[in-house]
Amino acid sequence: MKVPLSWVREYVDLPAAAAHEVAERLTAAGLKLESIESFGYDITNVVVGRVLTVEELSEFKKPIRYCSVEVGEAEPRWVICGATNFVPGDVVPVALPGATLPGGFAVGSRKTYGRISDGMICSARELGIGEDHSGILILPADTPIGADVVELLGLRDDVLELEVTPDRGYALSVRGVARELATSYGVPWRDPADVEIPATAEESYPASIADPTGCDRFVLRRVDGFDPKRPTPMWMQVRLTRAGVRPVSLAVDVTNYVMIELGQPLHAFDWSRLSGPITVRRARTGEKLETIDHVVRVLDEGDILITDESGPISLAATMGGVDTEISDVSTELVIEAAHFSATAVARMSRRHGLVSEASRRFERGVDRELPPIASWRAVRLLAELGDAVVVPGVTDVSASAPPTVITMPADHPDRVAGVAYGRETVVRRLADVGCAVSGEDVLTVTPPTWRPDLTDPNDLAEEVIRLEGYDRIPSVLPHAPAGAGLTEPQRLRRRIGRALAGAGYSEVLAYPFVGERDLDALQLPADDPRRVAVRLLNPLSEDEPFLRTSLLPGLLKTLVRNVGRGFHDVALFETGLVYRPRPGAPERAPILSVDRGPTPEEVASVDAALPDQPFRVAVVLCGEAERSGWWGSGRQVSWSDAVEAARIVAREAGVELEVRADEHAPWHPGRCAALYRGDVLVGHAGELHPRVVEAYGLPPRTCAMELEPERLGARAEGVAQAPRVSPYPVAIQDVALVVPAETPVAAVAAALAEGAGELLESVRLFDVYTGEQVGEGNKSLAYTVRFRALDRTLTAEEITAARDGAIARAAELTGARLRGA
Template sequence: MRVPVSWLRDYVDLPADVTARDVATRLITAGLEVETVDELGTDITGPLVVGRVLSIEELTGFKKPIRYCRVDVGEANGTGEEQHIVCGARNFSEGDLVVVALPGAVLPGGFAISARTTYGKVSEGMICSPTELGLWEDHAGILVLDQGLAAPGADAFELLGLRDEVLDIAVTPDRGYALSVRGVAREVATLYEAAFRDPADVKLPESGGEGYPATVADPALCSRYVLRGVTGFDPQAPSPMWLKRRLAMCGVRAISLAVDVTNYVMLEMGQPLHAWDRDKLSGPIVVRAAREGEQLETLDHVTRTLDPDDILITDKSGPINIAGVMGGLSTEISELSTEVLIEAAHFAETHIARTSRRHQLASESSRRFERGIDSAMQLAAATRAVSLLAELGGARIEAGLTHIDLTTPREPIVIAADLASRVAGVDYPPGTAATRLRQVGCEVVEDGTTLRVTPPPWRPDLTDPNDLTEEVIRYEGYENIPSIPPRAPAGRGLTESQRLRRSVSRGLAGAGFIEVLSYPFVGHGDFDALQLDTDDPRRRAVTLANPLSSDEPLMRTTLLPGLLKTLVRNVGRGFNDVALFEVGLVYQPRAHAPERAPILTVDRGPTEAELGSLRAALPDQPRRVGAVLAGDRQWAGWWGAGRAAGWADAIEAAREVGRLVGAELTVHADQYAPWHPGRCAVLHAHGPQGEVAVGHAGELHPRVIAAYGLPERTVAMEVDLDLLESARTGVVAPTVSGYPVATQDVALVVADSVPAAEVEAALRAGAGALLESVRLFDVYTGAQVGEGHKSLAYTLRLRAPERTLTTEEIAAARDAAVAAAAERTGATLRA
């Protein structure tokens, strides 16, 4: 909302030395977001005066019509002589008053005016158009002033209001009253403790008969409806300069007098209005909900199919307006309209908001309706509009009017008198809350330690004690609330789970991964891209009631979609070697949970039953760790060739998480979407209930890679951190022996189907307590081991903590390890 300070001063007695920046500072401290303060006219300097055109000589022989004018500028040029000015505009005549920029003036854009020869004549200045003066956009030509407005030579700066300051306020959804000069003026008057003159304080008409017939079908759609009409309106009457100037400063383009008046009143009072050509209406007006399949061609020449949730204005011909959003084309005001009917109404905010979004029609009217307007303003606004039409357009105001009032009184809000002090932590003097709430416009009845507060009709956002408390605190000044940092109780710090999560994040970062945070929202298309089966439990997701995007209406059940999209974004920006990880929650709906969580009141703490209903509606939220890799895992350089990331790196990332948690993971082949069926591993940990699957790792399926546009052979892993935490065995400090180590290499031949992890486990079990570590250092397949077999070569490190091992002990441990591998996996020693 753009608010000229000169317009504010019409309603607030601000001190003369108060600038727009001073006002902006006060408003910001009170909670309004003033984005900028625009200083208009500061780029115009030099002599800018009123002139009277004495004569016009038409110059010929040029490609376009050119006029050579004699202009009286009084004594402004220092000589009192006529100015000779060349001009190409055609919309002025001899005797007209115009605005003249004399030599030495500078117009917007740094356009300097000087005496110069053009079209064979010396032009001693310029006759200006509204656009050239920065007043408003107008391509009709020269600005022609009303006769008698000023004498030739008068200064045009003050006359035209060229210099002004405009507050540009970003109005939040809860402060709809600030979408009007009236609302901002009331706020400024309170902040400066200055007198406030309400523009809505107009003389309301007494009942002078029936107005245009109208009915409201449902009070829930429209609680107040007003119609006022004028006759004999001059459709050719121009909008006065002051009206067009104020509209332009507020960012509204002037169209015609009837439309400009409705826009002006809307900006002034915050009440959207609509003007009809009454001759185009047929029969009584009915305010109702749309019916299935109804259509309306709106003012933007688009035929729209209406929704039963839309509020319509109709007559015998059918829909003529989408209420609060846009009018219909068939009844619009034209340049021939002499009978004008003004509508002012209070429509339901939620209906207007949904309609505006549904039809993608965001108008100045819908912007105000959906934030909440004054429910008692309609008659005053309509009266103000018809008065302006009569004053400026020569119309006659009809005595009859339509006023349908279906409003209900607002119930008082009971609030503790010291609630604001307790919330802010500031001891406000007694009576502060009552005083501040009365300044807001509330009716306050003091009853001992409580207040019964009835909010004014222009503040529909005040609905509970906390809203009222905010009003008290913001007027007392947020800056006056002391900053007292909370103190952590001694002896407390991070929980065990928090330390564990930080350890995992640091460990993966140390392993070369970069942590990312993704939005927890996904769509059905993500499940399709992951190649999940129709009965996959991950497709059962929590649905958002009000999603940020219609493409992502679900809460994630896996971390992979966010990680894969982040990977694609990085690769698209030239980072081809990427290793990312994320630690976050996934959301799994519970069976038989209610569809929606209950909304609790905020005036008290929840009961145990209410807390139970909340917990029952919440989904399970296990914590996961996910990682994705693409490109080279090891870069090439002078040290040698690089290595591309492979399925083993994804498995190693998962095992690293296990080591950081303190849980040993075992790896087995598996088939699980979205991984490649031949390059997927399931990861197990030993928990309280025995072996439990905690996640998967490996190379992604080619269809998944194609669906997301990932680099070829992208790998990923995802493990359940909560399950890992429950399976942790704790960290045991290793025993360090000072005696020498003995190493033994064994090469075992096994079938291709035997996992290397099973062979390693067998070697560990057979070697016994003397085995310090076992490492796989070679895998061989070929003619020497036979088809369908492979050779696995391991290094066994043996050591005793209290003595040097003998040759016999070393051989016995080695033979026992080989025997165990043979018994469990069918392994044979390779010759």
């Protein structure tokens, strides 16, 4: 809503405050300021002139006219002009040499087209009045010559653009903003709706309401003898333009002017094109209406229509029809003002994709008492400005609408805000809003008709609080309740994030929605459980309508974006929830009532419909794991780096992972590791399948890992255990074992650790060999085995016994034999 301050000042005696100060008052009252725009302050030395003579310069291909103009000086001035919409005798605005126009455009005396142009005749656009630059602005013939155009037309003004929330429909009018400012400054105001309307029992035009749920008041007035050729006065054009409305014609401009001034939308019908009585009703199946934008609209049974005997003639509260619209020859007009259902108008506007200035106001709530006042104001302006004659009588059809009455404890605003306002302040502020208040400890409040949003005690408390000032509410920090701090799962999640970040991974928050294309790109089989996903009823994008069942799609797309921007060595991780529907669960959760708390059965029904939401951690990495440099070549990432990321996570949980070969999409069948904690599968890691790499556009040999930390099990005693460090020397033994090629490396290491006993400190693989020396179908695994005791230096006999025990256990469990034996 754009509000010219000069218009507001007509109805409220504001102090000589700058526009930004006024805006601050409105912001404090709950009306959000979008912008402040100033007009006319940069216009100087533009006066009123009368065209005396016009000389056509025929030697040029386009129209060029050399005009003498009287500007109130001793001698007329000669001006070059290319417009052709004026004749000698017309009164026009003239920018004299030394003048400035909007945008800092300077006007001087210069030679052009072989003549000296001593100034400039201005169009409306050149004066900052709208966008019309098709011709020169013609002023009324009785405008005083030599007068300052800026002062005469009121071009200097400040316009506040406000964002009006749905519960502040009254602020979509100069009247509503003026009332708020009067309350804020504590000064009187003059209500433009406070007018005397002559009483009459005559009907101006027959009308009826068939459906009171859609329209509960319908008012019609008539004027005859209207002169459609009369131009809209310049002061009205300026105000409409400043308010963001394009001037069209006098009749249309009057209806728009009253709408902006009072907040009541109006519509003008051509009386000669109406057929019989008007009825306001709902649409019928199969009905159509061509609106004034020349679109034929198929109507819905919920649409509110204004009809006559010929059928629909207007889409109520939204847009009129072409069959009864006024034209440049209409002399008999019927002015309609009504009160329509806000909900019905909002649905109708969205159904047809048609948002108008009228619908914006009706769907936010319009004062039910305004239609007779606004229609009277409109016909009086048409009579005053367009030589119309107001036809006696008024049609005012209305359905009963009992007033809203709210009971509220007088201290309710105090308890809501935590501020002691007192009963007198509460009553005074509610009276400022326009409420009728009675009662002592319990107040009985009747809100005004222009505030349909006030329906319960909390609404009234909000009015008291905002008018007293939100800045008066003290800031009180809440007391933190006693507690045990973070839970162990929460601490584990934080440790995992810190550990991965310390290992060189960057954390990201990827988009949590996926589509069928993402699941196909992962090469998931048709029966894969990850293809069963929760579909959103109203997704942000139809291409991604599912909640994710894996963290990988979002991470892979983030990796692609980074690589596409020149980052080729990337390691990313994410922690978050995935959503896995339960077998047999209902497709939708039930919608519970909000007038009470849910029953245990209702809570259970909601829980049954919710998907499982396990917490996952995933990593993706590509490029070099160890960077190249002057020290030599680097090392490309491999499946082992993804497995190591899983081990980093497991160490933070205080457990060891068992790694087994597996085949599981989206990983490469020969480079995929299944991660186990005992017999529990916790996740997978390895190199992605080449088809997945190609589908996502990833770099070759991209690797990934995903696991569920909750499956790792709890850390012993729930706290981190620091390892005991022995002060005695370590004994190091290298063991080379030959095993069948398909034997997992981890199985051999586990067997060595089991056989070595309590003296073992660590087992580390440092070499894998395949070749003729170990035989076909075999491989050689070389391990470094470290032994150490906590209380003594180990003897040679103890070291040998531990080494032999480890080898023997490996031979027993995996068939290993010492290389060279």
